[in-house]
Amino acid sequence: MQLYIYFLGTGGSWPSVQRNVSAVAVKRGGEVILFDCGEGTQRQIQRSQLSYMQIKSIFITHYHGDHFLGLPGFIQTLQLNDREEPLHIYGPKGTKRIVETIIRLGYFRPSYEIHAHELHPGDSIRFEGYCVRCIDACHNVPSLAYSLEEDVRPGKFNKKRALELGVPEGRLFSQLQHGKEVEVNGTVVTPDMVLGPPRPGRKITISGDTKPCPQLVEFARGSDVLIHDATFESSLEEKAREYGHSTARQAAEIAQKAEVGTLFLTHISPRYRDASVLEKEAQEIFPSSHAASDFMEFEVKLKK
Amino acid sequence: MQLYIYFLGTGGSWPSVQRNVSAVAVKRGGEVILFDCGEGTQRQIQRSQLSYMQIKSIFITHYHGDHFLGLPGFIQTLQLNDREEPLHIYGPKGTKRIVETIIRLGYFRPSYEIHAHELHPGDSIRFEGYCVRCIDACHNVPSLAYSLEEDVRPGKFNKKRALELGVPEGRLFSQLQHGKEVEVNGTVVTPDMVLGPPRPGRKITISGDTKPCPQLVEFARGSDVLIHDATFESSLEEKAREYGHSTARQAAEIAQKAEVGTLFLTHISPRYRDASVLEKEAQEIFPSSHAASDFMEFEVKLKK
Numbered sequence: 317m318q319l320y321i322y323f324l325g326t327g328g329s330w331p332s333v334q335r336n337v338s339a340v341a342v343k344r345g346g347e348v349i350l351f352d353c354g355e356g357t358q359r360q361i362q363r364s365q366l367s368y369m370q371i372k373s374i375f376i377t378h379y380h381g382d383h384f385l386g387l388p389g390f391i392q393t394l395q396l397n398d399r400e401e402p403l404h405i406y407g408p409k410g411t412k413r414i415v416e417t418i419i420r421l422g423y424f425r426p427s428y429e430i431h432a433h434e435l436h437p438g439d440s441i442r443f444e445g446y447c448v449r450c451i452d453a454c455h456n457v458p459s460l461a462y463s464l465e466e467d468v469r470p471g472k473f474n475k476k477r478a479l480e481l482g483v484p485e486g487r488l489f490s491q492l493q494h495g496k497e498v499e500v501n502g503t504v505v506t507p508d509m510v511l512g513p514p515r516p517g518r519k520i521t522i523s524g525d526t527k528p529c530p531q532l533v534e535f536a537r538g539s540d541v542l543i544h545d546a547t548f549e550s551s552l553e554e555k556a557r558e559y560g561h562s563t564a565r566q567a568a569e570i571a572q573k574a575e576v577g578t579l580f581l582t583h584i585s586p587r588y589r590d591a592s593v594l595e596k597e598a599q600e601i602f603p604s605s606h607a608a609s610d611f612m613e614f615e616v617k618l619k620k
Numbered sequence: 621m622q623l624y625i626y627f628l629g630t631g632g633s634w635p636s637v638q639r640n641v642s643a644v645a646v647k648r649g650g651e652v653i654l655f656d657c658g659e660g661t662q663r664q665i666q667r668s669q670l671s672y673m674q675i676k677s678i679f680i681t682h683y684h685g686d687h688f689l690g691l692p693g694f695i696q697t698l699q700l701n702d703r704e705e706p707l708h709i710y711g712p713k714g715t716k717r718i719v720e721t722i723i724r725l726g727y728f729r730p731s732y733e734i735h736a737h738e739l740h741p742g743d744s745i746r747f748e749g750y751c752v753r754c755i756d757a758c759h760n761v762p763s764l765a766y767s768l769e770e771d772v773r774p775g776k777f778n779k780k781r782a783l784e785l786g787v788p789e790g791r792l793f794s795q796l797q798h799g800k801e802v803e804v805n806g807t808v809v810t811p812d813m814v815l816g817p818p819r820p821g822r823k824i825t826i827s828g829d830t831k832p833c834p835q836l837v838e839f840a841r842g843s844d845v846l847i848h849d850a851t852f853e854s855s856l857e858e859k860a861r862e863y864g865h866s867t868a869r870q871a872a873e874i875a876q877k878a879e880v881g882t883l884f885l886t887h888i889s890p891r892y893r894d895a896s897v898l899e900k901e902a903q904e905i906f907p908s909s910h911a912a913s914d915f916m917e918f919e920v921k922l923k924k
Contacts, residue, residue, distance in 0.1 A: 330697040331663045337693075355693035356660040359635040379726035381696040389641075389659035392685040393634040417721060422683035422714075423761045457727045 317345045317445070319466075319518055319616040321541060321580075324360040325352075326608040328525075328547045328561070328583035329382055335610050336360050337382035338583060340543060342464055342520060343370070344446065350374045351462060351522050357386035358393050364611055368394065373441075375448060376407035377524030378459035379414055388418040395427055402429035406441065406448075408458040409434055435460060446517065451535045453526035456560035461524050461532055463539065466517020470495060470507075478510045518616045521576070525583060527557060528566040536574040540616045543608065544570060546581035546594055564594035568601035580608040621649045621749070623770075623822055623920040625845060625884075628664040629656075630912040632829075632851045632865070632887035633686055639914050640664050641686035642887060644847060645675070646768055646824060648750065654678045655766060655826050661690035662697050668915055672698065677745075679752060680711035681828030682763035683718055692722040699731055706733035710745065710752075712762040713738055739764060750821065755839045757830035760864035765828050765836055767843065770821020774799060774811075782814045822920045825880070829887060831861060832870040840878040844920045847912065848874060850885035850898055868898035872905035884912040 320343045327335030337354030341361070348370040350357070361368045368390065376384050387405070394403065405415050415432035435441075437452045437460070446466045453461040473493050483489065483505055488498045497506045521536040523529070523544040536542050547561035556563050562570075564581050571579035579602055584591050591607035598605035624647045631639030641658030645665070652674040654661070665672045672694065680688050691709070698707065709719050719736035739745075741764070744753045750770045757765040777797050787793065787809055792802045801810045825840040827833070827848040840846050851865035860867050866874075868885050875883035883906055888895050895911035902909035 330693075330700055331666065333663075333666050336663065355690065356663055359637075359640065359660055362635065362637050381693055381726055381728060384726060385693045385696075386659065389634075389685055389689045392689075396634055414726060417725065421721065422685055422688060422718060424685060 319344050319520075321520065321543070321614045321616065322364055322366060323580070323582070323608045323610060323612040323614075324357055324364060325354050326582045326584055326610055326612075327382075328545075328585050330586060331356060331382075332586040332589075334589055335584060335586070337386075338377075339386065340522065340582070341366055341371070344466075346370060347372060347443075349448070349464065352377055352383045352524070353386040353390055354382045355385040355389075358390045360610065365613070369397065369399065371403070372401065373404045373406065373443075373448075375450075375460075375462050376405065376411065377453070377462070377522070378408060378455060378457055379410055380457065380525065383525070384414070387415075388421050391419055391426065391430065392424055395424075399428045402431060404431045404433060406433045406435055408460045410458070411435075449535075451531055453524050453532065454529035454560070455525045455527070459524050459526065461522060461526065461529070461535060463519060463521040463535060465519045469515045469517060471512035471514050474510050474512065478505070481505050481509065483510070515619065518618065520616060521574075523562075523567075523570075525560060526562060527560055528562055528570060532570055533573045536570065536576055539574065539576040541578050541580065541614065542571050542574065542576040543580045543582055545583045546598065546607075547583050547585050549593055549597055564598040564605075564607075565601060568598035568605050571598075571602045571605065577604065578614075579605040580614070581605065582608045584608075623648050623824075625824065625847070625918045625920065626668055626670060627884070627886070627912045627914060627916045627918075628661055628668060629658050630886045630888055630914055630916075631686075632849075632889050634890060635660060635686075636890040636893075638893055639888060639890070641690075642681075643690065644826065644886070645670055647674070648770075650674060651676060651747075653752070653768065656681055656687045656828070657690040657694055658686045659689040659693075662694045664914065669917070673701065673703065675707070676705065677708045677710065677747075677752075679754075679764075679766050680709065680715065681757070681766070681826070682712060682759060682761055683714055684761065684829065687829070688718070691719075692725050695723055695730065695734065696728055699728075703732045706735060708735045708737060710737045710739055712764050714762070715739075753839075755835055757828050757836065758833035758864070759829045759831070763828050763830065763864075765826060765830065765833070765839060767823060767825040767839060769823045773819045773821060775816035775818050778814050778816065782809070785809050785813065787814070819923065822922065824920060825878075827866075827871075827874075829864060830866060831864055832866055832874060836874055837877045840874065840880055842879060844881040845884065845918065846875050846878060846880040846882070847884045847886055849887045850902065850911075851887050851889050853897055853901055868902040868909075868911075869905055872902035872909050875902075875906045875909065881908065882918075883909040884918070885909060886912045888912075
């Protein structure tokens with residue numbers, strides 16, 4: 317199943333001509349999950365390959381305006397486009413009250429179901445084939461980091477070994493691949509005899525706004541992709557600390573410690589028209605670093 | 621003094637790739653007034669010639685999402701950019717409650733003054749050199765139409781006549797031009813002896829969302845520019861009526877009856893990627909009709 321990341325808003329604090337405020341979509345098969353929904357996200361979606369009708373769930377990291385003020389317009393536009401399917405909005409404490417407020421702004425009453433869910437660090441939300449987990453990030457207001465983690469896949473099927481054991485190709489192969497034992501000429505063949513070790517699914521971690529956060533290293537460990545706050549360059553480390561943000565270098569240090577595959581720098585301050593200074597700084601620590609930009613797409617490939 | 625109209629969002633109901641939702645700015649000298657502030661307006665301003673720090677007053681026509689959901693982000697961005705000057709937000713009934721709600725969305729507390737003003741039909745707000753007036757439009761929720769009307773200018777100065785009356789060029793000319801009488805060789809010369817009839821200032825009328833609205837004809841009479849709801853084409857007149865909107869033809873009929881200078885069609889439905897069908901329909905009734913588009917600028921010139 318294909319797994320894509322779409323960067324919809326990669327700027328921090330307020331929008332600029334170059335970057336909209338925070339939003340990143342993850343598309344797995346035909347299902348889209350949105351992480352954060354800054355003002356203007358519905359229009360960014362229109363400008364992307366995505367359809368906002370595919371979005372079933374939105375995870376908000378925290379309630380600074382640049383991360384959620386696109387929700388009311390998004391919710392209302394879904395309704396004007398005859399949404400019938402429920403929408404689920406997840407976030408840290410305060411989510412129920414805020415969602416209740418924003419879905420009733422002005423002359424609007426939702427005609428489809430909108431469910432607000434308040435998450436606690438350690439919570440895990442199950443979806444078909446993957447889950448979304450959260451922990452506390454290290455920001456100056458309650459803020460969650462999220463990971464999307466696919467279920468473990470069965471180990472690789474050893475066809476040669478199966479044939480040696482007398483299992484004929486066909487239905488019995490399939491049963492073994494799905495973890496069921498089979499009987500061949502009175503002998504039981506168990507899956508562990510023909511399957512390699514279980515293979516981990518893909519993993520994406522999204523820091524949200526955060527200072528360098530010790531618990532994020534373990535949380536992000538082994539991610540294929542880490543999307544991390546990199547608001548400033550190193551020379552502004554003090555300013556980053558003051559506002560609860562990270563520098564590009566600090567983001568790269570987290571990526572290195574967590575042994576992730578690829579790092580994307582995001583929440584880039586409007587002061588940077590060109591983020592190459594941030595990218596370069598991160599690459600010195602962690603070579604597979606990229607400054608995310610609006611409408612950038614990235615396919616997270618299955619490990620062989 | 622120069623008077624410009626900047627169309628920032630000319631689409632109706634929800635944004636499209638072509639058009640953002642409602643917002644139009646009027647710049648007079650160095651002062652900018654915003655009429656409506658749909659989601660994403662702050663970014664549209666960034667993409668225009670305007671600076672959002674010049675905006676002192678925002679007039680909201682009504683509280684459908686596409687006309688005001690850009691307010692919270694706009695307000696917060698002003699603060700992040702060290703706004704100190706007060707901001708005034710005017711609108712129909714409900715304005716105080718809604719402004720109170722949106723300026724406290726999420727972790728935000730305003731540090732500059734934000735004043736909400738509820739207007740009633742017939743109200744007139746005075747500014748230096750012009751006023752903004754309002755009446756009820758004909759929409760399906762309380763909705764105001766606005767006009768911006770410059771003060772009457774003194775009549776044209778008849779230099780030849782003044783010299784004939786023995787007034788020497790210089791200080792006394794200036795006094796007469798400013799409406800003061802002067803004495804020359806023991807004879808009193810009054811302004812009416814050397815000034816033509818008072819000349820009207822420029823006038824811009826903004827319908828907001830509305831069905832064809834009888835009282836709007838008188839309200840808009842003689843406007844240099846009328847910016848009018850033209851959500852649909854004539855073949856969708858029934859749909860327009862159902863949702864409290866106008867067709868392009870109906871907008872043109874209002875423009876014709878009100879004897880305005882120029883008509884701009886706005887609040888164009890996202891179904892029209894190309895609004896030329898609307899423009900053509902309006903021009904058949906009122907030749908000086910234009911479909912507004914995002915980032916279009918129009919200078920309202922002084923009548924000679």
